[in-house]
């Protein structure tokens with residue numbers, strides 16, 4: 034049995050699955066139910082000067098019959114009195130001493146940071162998370178992403194927090210920047226023990242086209258909100274990996290953004306996360322999703338021979354490289370498995386209109402008493418772009434197969450600097 | 463436990479075909495992952511259906527099978543034989559949207575078949591308690607009870623009067639749902655927890671006396687022989703359950719060109735007509751004393767039988783079997799014979815499927831032939847528990863599994879467990 038215990042900058046949790054700071058971590062009773070369901074840690078809903086929220090405040094992006102593959106919110110930090118929150122943090126820690134309770138914080142002045150940090154630690158926090166990420170409402174007040182977008186301010190506030198804290202400090206970064214690295218490095222310079230990323234992405238989730246009002250609608254107006262959920266995972270993975278492979282960075286990452294199942298979690302861990310945080314999937318389906326996450330991760334670790342989470346963290350990072358270091362002479366072509374093909378020709382139209390016009394009608398094969406036309410691929414023209422494989426509705430029907438073209442590996446950088454020979458350009462006539 | 467490979471039942475194909483991996487994943491992704499799900503509430507063993515389906519969708523098949531077996535160790539056979547149309551799938555919220563309910567049975571089969579194929583085992587015997595439990599009957603009720611008792615560390619001995627184990631799951635369920643060899647696979651899977659002694663060919667007659675050899679007793683003897691019509695010529699008819707056992711465990715031979723009749727309107731009768739059809743008999747008629755909408759057999763089963771061209775005589779009562787015809791009278795709405803309505807149904811083969819007798823259980827309180835027990839299966843005699851058909855009067859495999867497990871938990875308490 035692999036050991037699922039996770040260590041994120043000194044914050045220890047029985048497994049790497051944490052609830053992200055958000056409505057699922059709004060109160061003690063909720064977090065206790067979540068720990069009972071199996072969550073290893075929880076980042077408390079951001080504390081600060083309690084705010085007042087609007088209604089409505091969420092929006093969902095539906096794709097076909099799938100509801101809310103992307104999610105957006107215009108909610109702010111906690112609206113509950115600080116006393117209630119601290120009392121409940123104390124109760125949770127008393128009843129669940131082995132689980133990680135991280136308190137998310139967002140205030141303005143050094144004095145305020147000092148006070149709220151002391152109260153959080155007195156209540157039993159195992160760690161702090163500085164919310165430099167919220168992209169709406171709070172930044173207009175000089176907090177949240179207004180801090181996360183300004184490395185100097187980030188570093189200064191981080192150093193205050195680290196100074197006043199006796200427990201590990203994570204800095205939660207905003208993705209609303211063009212390059213995440215200066216912001217992660219600023220947190221590191223400030224003395225942070227790790228970073229959490231990503232917070233939500235500035236967005237407008239949709240427009241009510243009959244009322245001419247963006248969504249979510251608050252009376253007759255709307256505002257931009259924070260985008261999250263399954264759809265944001267690729268953005269989050271990139272930011273996680275960017276920091277993980279940054280030589281000067283080197284502090285732990287708690288990965289967030291679109292984690293919906295154990296596979297997503299494995300991806301974040303392989304790209305450098307020591308723990309993962311989940312918000313939207315829990316908001317949509319409940320704490321119970323963690324059961325499959327734990328089982329799936331355990332099984333994955335067992336089949337791949339990982340005994341601890343540490344052995345997995347960052348395993349895929351070395352394989353994340355610059356474009357210029359990719360082997361230009363590596364060549365693949367698409368192959369269609371005629372036994373599996375159902376004759377939809379989605380690959381054909383995709384290649385015709387969206388790629389290199391090298392899939393053509395092929396031979397008819399009898400299936401279930403009907404003639405199924407299996408397209409054929411002109412391999413001399415196929416550029417190996419994957420588009421056909423991506424649109425194919427049948428798992429394993431189109432395979433991208435490596436071609437032995439006799440060329441030695443050569444990268445673009447080698448080509449430019451040393452004149453390394455590149456293979457003939459395909460499909461460029 | 464050996465059964466021949468040329469059994470008559472082997473000609474049957476699965477009525478509900480197994481899912482391919484792609485089909486299973488597609489169907490699993492349709493599931494809404496309901497909370498307080500009505501499907502779970504409709505399952506007597508309360509399997510966490512949305513969880514096991516979600517795990518199929520995420521590729522966590524092992525976890526999926528674990529979820530199923532944790533609630534119901536007979537989940538593999540239940541996936542095939544449960545009347546899901548009136549249980550889990552019948553309760554699926556998609557029904558309220560006018561859409562096909564989730565194919566829960568087929569998904570459950572997908573996950574549990576995979577577990578059997580890969581040899582995944584999830585449970586180990588508990589720490590030995592030094593207590594011993596005797597279980598009478600090796601049907602679903604006793605098997606579920608035995609497995610739960612082993613998880614709790616009690617020594618377990620099962621007695622069955624038959625040579626084959628598995629009860630009606632092996633000898634009774636329709637071969638287009640599950641064949642007997644698959645039921646035996648399941649028995650082996652259940653026994654895989656270790657420490658379950660099975661004594662076949664042992665008929666227990668004195669249940670209370672068995673207490674001398676064990677610290678507690680579980681009675682899961684099911685029902686008895688087919689009931690009789692009490693008409694002249696009946697000796698040349700066959701009990702349906704008896705005939706089904708023959709075709710499942712050995713070979714039966716019929717003249718396929720000659721007409722056959724099945725008397726009854728319950729699920730055994732509906733199985734029997736489809737089994738005769740499947741064995742090649744052209745002309746099969748169901749003779750039932752009630753009306754079509756009020757038959758006790760499931761409407762979805764009857765709909766399937768009709769698709770196979772089974773005929774029916776409703777409100778019909780056999781009065782004698784002679785000279786290759788079943789002599790009958792028509793009944794009125796009050797089930798009284800209508801004078802002058804005599805007619806004959808040609809029948810070279812007559813199967814009687816009008817219920818099964820209750821078995822005698824001396825020393826125990828019974829009511830209408832069923833053993834009287836509380837909600838945990840405790841009978842009128844201290845230390846003697848029961849579950850399954852002999853207690854509930856004849857329900858489904860899944861009821862027997864649920865009752866067997868529940869009784870095992872009560873037995874564990876009785877023996878001092880927590």
Ligand SMILES: Cc1cc2nc3c(=O)[nH]c(=O)nc-3n(C[C@H](O)[C@H](O)[C@H](O)COP(=O)(O)OP(=O)(O)OC[C@H]3O[C@@H](n4cnc5c(N)ncnc54)[C@H](O)[C@@H]3O)c2cc1C
Pocket residue numbers: 543544545598599600601602603604621622623624627628629630631634635636639664665666667682683684685703706729730733821849850851852856857858859860862
């Ligand atoms: C023809 C038929 C088809 C069915 N089809 C389905 C179906 O498709 N789906 C479904 O869910 N249910 C079906 N059922 C019902 C289901 O089979 C039963 O509800 C279930 O098997 C009951 O389990 P049990 O353990 O209580 O009893 P049984 O399965 O009847 O097992 C009882 C066991 O006890 C043994 N025994 C009896 N007396 C003694 C004794 N004195 N000493 C030792 N051993 C003894 C018997 O040999 C037998 O093995 C069907 C039933 C019949 C008759």
Ligand SMILES: Cc1cc2nc3c(=O)[nH]c(=O)nc-3n(C[C@H](O)[C@H](O)[C@H](O)COP(=O)(O)O)c2cc1C
Pocket residue numbers: 053054055056078079104105106108109110111137164166167205231232233259260261262263265289290291292310311312313314
């Ligand atoms: C309704 C809502 C409220 C949120 N509130 C906070 C918050 O108070 N503090 C914070 O740091 N992040 C907050 N977040 C961001 C989440 O913690 C998380 O970073 C983000 O949703 C991405 O993860 P996900 O894709 O799993 O949802 C909130 C997100 C949502 C949807």
Ligand code: SF4
Pocket residue numbers: none
């Ligand atoms: S989810 Fe609950 S709080 Fe939100 S709108 Fe619906 S009922 Fe109200």
